[in-house]
Structures are given as structure tokens and as C-alpha cells.
Amino acid sequence: MLFIVALRGTVVTRNLLKSLIVILFLLSPIAEAEIVIAHPDVPISSLSQQDLRSIFTMRTSRWPNQKPVYVFVLADKEPLHRSFVKSKLGMFPYQLRMIWDRSVFSGAGFPPILVPSTQAMLLRVQNTKGAVGYMDDSGYPILTGVKIIEIQ
Amino acid sequence: MKYSKLLSLYCCLFFSTALLAEDSISEWYWGGFITQGLASSDHNNFAGKSSEGISADLREVAFYATWRAADLVHFSGQLMSRKFGEVDDGNLQFDYLLVDFGLSPSVSSEYGIRIGRVKLPYGFYNETRDVSFTRPSIALPQSIYFNTTRELQLSSDGAIVYGHLPLGDMRLDIDFLVGAPRESVNNEYGYFRANYSGRFEDDLGIMSRVSLSDGADIWKIGLTLGQFDLTYIPGPLGELGLKEGGLNLEVAIFGGQYNTEKWSFTSEYMYIQVDRTDLGGVFEFNGKSTSESYYLQTEYRFAKDWDLLLRYDVFYLNKKDRNGSITEQRSGRPAFSQWSKDVTLGAGWQATPNISFRAEWHHVQGTAWLAVQDNLDAGSLKKDWNLYLLQAAYRF
Numbered sequence: 001m002l003f004i005v006a007l008r009g010t011v012v013t014r015n016l017l018k019s020l021i022v023i024l025f026l027l028s029p030i031a032e033a034e035i036v037i038a039h040p041d042v043p044i045s046s047l048s049q050q051d052l053r054s055i056f057t058m059r060t061s062r063w064p065n066q067k068p069v070y071v072f073v074l075a076d077k078e079p080l081h082r083s084f085v086k087s088k089l090g091m092f093p094y095q096l097r098m099i100w101d102r103s104v105f106s107g108a109g110f111p112p113i114l115v116p117s118t119q120a121m122l123l124r125v126q127n128t129k130g131a132v133g134y135m136d137d138s139g140y141p142i143l144t145g146v147k148i149i150e151i152q
Numbered sequence: 153m154k155y156s157k158l159l160s161l162y163c164c165l166f167f168s169t170a171l172l173a174e175d176s177i178s179e180w181y182w183g184g185f186i187t188q189g190l191a192s193s194d195h196n197n198f199a200g201k202s203s204e205g206i207s208a209d210l211r212e213v214a215f216y217a218t219w220r221a222a223d224l225v226h227f228s229g230q231l232m233s234r235k236f237g238e239v240d241d242g243n244l245q246f247d248y249l250l251v252d253f254g255l256s257p258s259v260s261s262e263y264g265i266r267i268g269r270v271k272l273p274y275g276f277y278n279e280t281r282d283v284s285f286t287r288p289s290i291a292l293p294q295s296i297y298f299n300t301t302r303e304l305q306l307s308s309d310g311a312i313v314y315g316h317l318p319l320g321d322m323r324l325d326i327d328f329l330v331g332a333p334r335e336s337v338n339n340e341y342g343y344f345r346a347n348y349s350g351r352f353e354d355d356l357g358i359m360s361r362v363s364l365s366d367g368a369d370i371w372k373i374g375l376t377l378g379q380f381d382l383t384y385i386p387g388p389l390g391e392l393g394l395k396e397g398g399l400n401l402e403v404a405i406f407g408g409q410y411n412t413e414k415w416s417f418t419s420e421y422m423y424i425q426v427d428r429t430d431l432g433g434v435f436e437f438n439g440k441s442t443s444e445s446y447y448l449q450t451e452y453r454f455a456k457d458w459d460l461l462l463r464y465d466v467f468y469l470n471k472k473d474r475n476g477s478i479t480e481q482r483s484g485r486p487a488f489s490q491w492s493k494d495v496t497l498g499a500g501w502q503a504t505p506n507i508s509f510r511a512e513w514h515h516v517q518g519t520a521w522l523a524v525q526d527n528l529d530a531g532s533l534k535k536d537w538n539l540y541l542l543q544a545a546y547r548f
Contacts, residue, residue: 044259050318050367051259057369059316062256066223070177075505090368092413094453099369101286105216106271106279107228107248108314110181128177 034084036149037122039131046150053089055132057099058109063130071112072124072133080118084134088151122146184215185547187284195534196519197526198291200237202539210543211235212282214247226252234282238525239299247271247282248307261317270312273327273361274305274376275405275420281305284545288418288451288461289498290510291541294521295445295467296405296422303334304380304401308357321367329359333380349387350394356381359403369411376405384431393433400427416451444471461498461512467491469520488535492518506547514539 036052038044043065047055054060061069074081076093085093103109115121118135125131126145135143189210191202200209216230229249235242248271254264271279280286281297298305310331317324332355357380365372380401386394407420422445429439447465454460468474469490476487498512519533527533 047259050321050323053367054260054262054316054318060256060259060262061254062223062262064256064258066256068220068223077505092411095369095411098286101283102280104181104183104218105214105230105283105286107216107218107230107250107252107266108279110218110220110226111183113177 033137034080034088035135035137035143036088036151037125037133037135037143037146038149039125039127039129040145040147041129042132042147042149044149045147046152048152049088049090052151053091056085056089056112057096058103058112059099061109067130070128070131072115072121072128072131073112074115074118074121080134080136083136088134179220180217181219182215182217183548185212185283185285185545187212187543187545189290189541189543191539191541193537193539195537196516196522196539197237198522198539199239200526202237207237209235209237210541211242212284214282224253224255226254228252232282236299237523239302239523260323261315263313263315263317265311265313267311269307269309270329270331271307272305272333272357272359273312273329274359274378274403275422276374276407276409276418278305284510284543285508285547288416288449289463289496290512290543291496291514291539293420293445293447293449293463293465294494295447295465295492296420298521299523300521300525304357306334308333308359310357318367319364323365323367325361325363325365327359327361329357331357333357333382348391348394349389350385350391351387352382352384352399355383371408371410373408374406376403378403392435394435395432397430397432399431401425402427414453416449418449418451419447421446441470442472444468444474457502459500461496461500463494463496463498465492465494465496467493467518467520485530486533486535488518488520489530489533490518490520492516492520492522508545510541510543510545512541514541 036047043063055069056071058071063069076097082093085091085096100111104111113124115124121133122135122143125133188208189199191199191207191210192205193202195203197203200207212232212234214230214232216228218226218228220226230247231244232247233242233244234240246269248269250266250268250270252264252266254262256262273279275296277287277292277297281292308329308331310329312327312329315326357378359376359378361374361376363372363374382399383396384394384399385396402425403422405420405422407418409416409418423442425440425442427440428435431439445467447463449461449463452460470479473479473490476490479485479490480487494514494516496512496514498510500508500510502508516537516539517535522533
């Protein structure tokens with residue numbers, strides 16, 4: 001910040017300052033955070049943690065308009081998956097895996113859809129009606145074509 | 153003119169890429185697994201002739217498919233072959249085959265009905281007891297997840313009504329099933345300790361389970377209550393002087409679980425009352441008995457992809473004769489045939505997301521839950537014995 005204050009005054013530095021602020025805004029406040037994203041058609045813009053758990057444990061398989069929920073996840077061992085499950089769901093990845101397997105192998109429900117990368121996650125959520133997934137903060141500037149779900 | 157041409161070209165391009173970009177999600181889901189086990193014991197047979205060396209008669213192969221036919225409807229089925237000593241012959245069977253109609257009134261609640269061959273809501277592990285990666289050990293606590301009368305516990309042909317709903321910050325899961333349990337000679341082994349010329353038919357079972365957990369499944373408690381009415385039709389040999397009649401079972405299971413990142417603590421208690429008095433013969437005055445089972449289990453995930461298991465599992469065939477002395481006096485059968493105490497130590501390694509290995513050692517006293525089918529010579533059974541199990545599993 002001292003650096004910015006020292007350069008204040010000229011038009012060039014003013015523009016520089018603007019872009020710096022934009023960059024700082026994009027990176028700092030959401031560092032280490034995971035963002036829940038959904039297809040723009042999803043009829044919901046905010047979810048409670050309880051709702052989020054119901055969706056990501058696959059216990060609820062439909063949105064309130066009764067259209068299917070398609071849950072996209074990264075592999076169990078991926079750091080982003082692990083941090084998402086811990087911080088946003090308040091659960092552990094092994095629990096989620098167990099809940100999915102028990103539901104799927106008894107005919108009760110559907111497995112989540114596995115994607116290989118965050119780029120694939122974004123692309124699939126952008127293009128799949130009813131989709132929900134997650135991204136990390138570094139994905140924030142390019143999050144177009146998806147709805148960011150507020151977690152209450 | 154030039155611009156309009158360009159515009160239409162743009163529109164065309166935009167439209168086609170937009171169409172291409174719209175993902176077509178497959179409404180078909182499928183998968184399966186192959187599990188192979190090895191069993192060896194110093195005395196008494198488990199899953200084949202384990203006391204005579206190493207038995208490989210311990211195998212589970214299954215394939216499932218689920219199809220979302222409409223927003224509110226899905227079909228699902230699983231074909232399974234299970235080889236387990238003389239208890240299961242490995243024939244292909246439908247483990248479940250059902251249609252599910254459901255509704256989700258809110259994001260955190262769902263209700264519905266499943267019709268067809270459905271899995272029994274029974275304790276914590278029953279629905280996927282034959283799916284190795286959903287069990288904490290190679291052999292589930294045998295006092296509750298029997299191998300002898302397993303067909304009664306496996307699945308039923310009928311209907312199940314279910315609901316998942318929030319209760320404040322907690323969650324309530326409810327299942328209620330009415331159906332006909334799968335029939336098998338294993339039931340005769342379970343209730344008569346032999347395969348007679350008669351058979352069970354027109355069975356009906358009712359089973360309900362309620363579980364309550366905090367929203368994150370850190371803790372959960374569950375209560376299962378059930379009742380089975382089996383009709384026994386005596387065969388031409390009329391063994392034990394039995395006549396046609398009903399065999400009634402009443403089951404209650406209460407369990408609790410607590411999970412942390414590294415630890416899971418689980419315990420279940422089960423009570424089964426068997427009433428055979430209606431069958432007359434030897435059961436006319438002595439046909440009612442109540443068995444009691446419980447286990448205490450700890451899982452420790454000590455490193456990434458590795459876990460340890462420690463469990464103490466107890467079974468009393470007749471709670472009025474826990475040490476078996478009355479049975480020994482009356483029938484001459486050894487007292488230790490009436491109870492079992494199993495201390496299990498196990499370890500597991502998730503080698504890749506698809507491949508896992510487990511090993512475990514059971515130090516057992518008593519023979520009450522041993523399958524008669526694998527131990528036809530009751531005289532050779534020993535009170536103190538050890539069982540060693542290995543398992544490799546692959547899922548796809």
C-alpha cells in the first residue's frame with residue numbers, strides 16, 4: 001500500500017492503481033475460499049449449509065421445481081474437494097464417499113458426476129441444466145455463464 | 153446487405169456452438185465390483201473349509217445400473233453373485249430391482265416409495281452388506297449381520313416408503329417396508345439347525361427404521377423395528393413332529409455412531425424374539441427364545457488411505473441361557489454352541505480409488521453364529537478358535 005500511495009498523482013499511476021485495486025479485490029477477500037456454482041437456470045440463488053449437505057450427499061436429487069440436480073465433484077483426493085467438503089459442508093470426504101456408495105449400491109440414488117479438473121467442472125456446470133459444483137478462488141475472474149450460490 | 157449477411161452467419165455460428173455446448177447428460181448410471189477373499193482358521197469353518205487350509209470360497213461380484221426415466225422416477229437393479237462356503241453358491245441373483253417414485257418439496261427434504269425387490273432397512277450396514285467398500289471389515293459383526301439366515305435380512309419383494317427431512321439443525325431419515333423376504337433353505341438352518349424336507353412359504357415382513365443425526369453425520373442414532381411371519385409347511389419326513397404353522401420373529405436394533413476425521417466409534421445392540429410354538433412337535437413347550445447381540449467398534453484412519461479396526465462382538469442365542477449350561481444339560485449340545493465372543497483386529501489399505509485390500513484376525517470363543525452348512529459335523533467344533541481373513545476388491 002505504501003508503494004501505491006507513493007505513486008499516486010499521475011494519470012498513469014491512477015490507472016495502475018485502479019487495476020491493482022481490481023486485482024487485489026479479486027484475490028484477497030476470497031483467498032482460501034470455495035465457491036458453489038450452479039447452472040444459471042437453477043431456481044435458487046442461496047442455500048443454507050443444511051441444503052448444501054442434502055445436495056452434495058445426494059440425499060436430495062431434485063431442485064424445488066422437481067428438475068434433477070446434477071452434482072459435479074472432483075476426485076476424493078483432490079485438495080479442493082477435501083477443503084470444500086470440510087469447510088463448506090462441515091464433513092469429511094470419507095463420510096461423503098460412504099453415503100454415496102451406500103445409496104448407489106442399494107438402488108436408492110445416483111452417484112455424483114466426477115470431473116477431472118476445475119476447468120472441466122466449470123464447463124460442465126455452465127452447460128448442464130440443473131448442475132451444481134464448486135470452484136476455488138483462483139477461478140473467480142473467469143466464472144462466467146454460471147450462477148454463484150450464496151451460502152447462508 | 154453485407155452486414156446482415158455477416159450477422160446471420162454470426163447468428164448461425166453462435167447458435168450451433170450454443171447447441172454443441174449444451175451438455176447431454178446421460179441418465180444412465182452403472183458400476184460394479186469384484187471382491188475376492190481368503191479365509192483360514194485353526195478350528196471351525198468359516199466361508200468354506202477354512203480349517204483345512206485356505207478357503208477361497210469368499211467372493212462377491214456385482215453390477216448395478218440406474219436409469220432416471222423421468223424427473224420423479226428412476227429404475228435401479230443390481231445383479232450379484234456371492235460365493236460364501238456352503239451358505240451361498242455364487243448363482244447370479246437380483247440383489248435389488250426396483251422403481252422409485254420421489255418428490256423433493258424443499259432442497260433438504262425428499263420423500264418417496266420404492267417398489268420391487270428392495271433392500272431391507274436394517275441397522276447401519278445391512279443394505280450394502282455385500283459391498284466390500286461400504287463395510288468397515290471383511291466380515292461384518294456376525295452377531296447382527298448373520299450369514300445363516302441372511303436371505304431374511306437381504307432384500308424383500310414389496311414396497312418401501314422413505315423420507316429424509318430436516319428437524320431443526322438435525323436430520324431425520326425414515327424407512328418403512330412391507331414385503332416378502334427372500335426364501336432359502338438357509339432359514340431352516342437358522343431356525344432348525346438342519347435342512348428338513350419341509351419348507352417356508354407365504355412369508356411377510358414389516359420393517360421400519362428411524363435414524364436421527366446432526367446435519368453433518370458427526371453423530372447418528374438409529375432404531376430398527378421389524379416383524380417377520382414365516383409359514384412352515386412340513387415335508388414328507390415330518391422331522392421333529394412339526395406341523396404346518398407360523399414362525400414369528402420380532403427384531404429390534406438400536407445403534408449409535410460418532411465420527412471424527414480420524415476416528416469412528418460404532419455400536420449396535422440387537423434383540424430377536426423367535427416364536428416357534430405354533431409349529432408344535434419339539435417346539436410345543438419350548439418354542440420361544442430371545443437372542444441378544446451387540447458390538448463395540450472403533451475405526452482409526454491413522455494415515456491417508458490406511459485404517460485400523462478394533463471390535464468386540466457378542467452373541468447370545470438365548471438370553472435366558474447365556475452361558476449355554478441349560479442347553480448342555482437338556483440336549484447334550486456343548487454350552488459354547490449357545491454364545492460367541494469375537495475380538496477382531498483389522499487393517500485396510502485403499503491402494504487406488506478403485507482397488508483396496510483388507511486383512512483381519514478374529515479371536516473367537518463360542519460357535520453360536522457359525523454357519524451349520526459349513527460345519528455339518530457339530531462334534532468337531534472347538535470353543536476357542538482363530539480366523540484369519542484377507543480381501544482384495546476392485547470397483548468400476
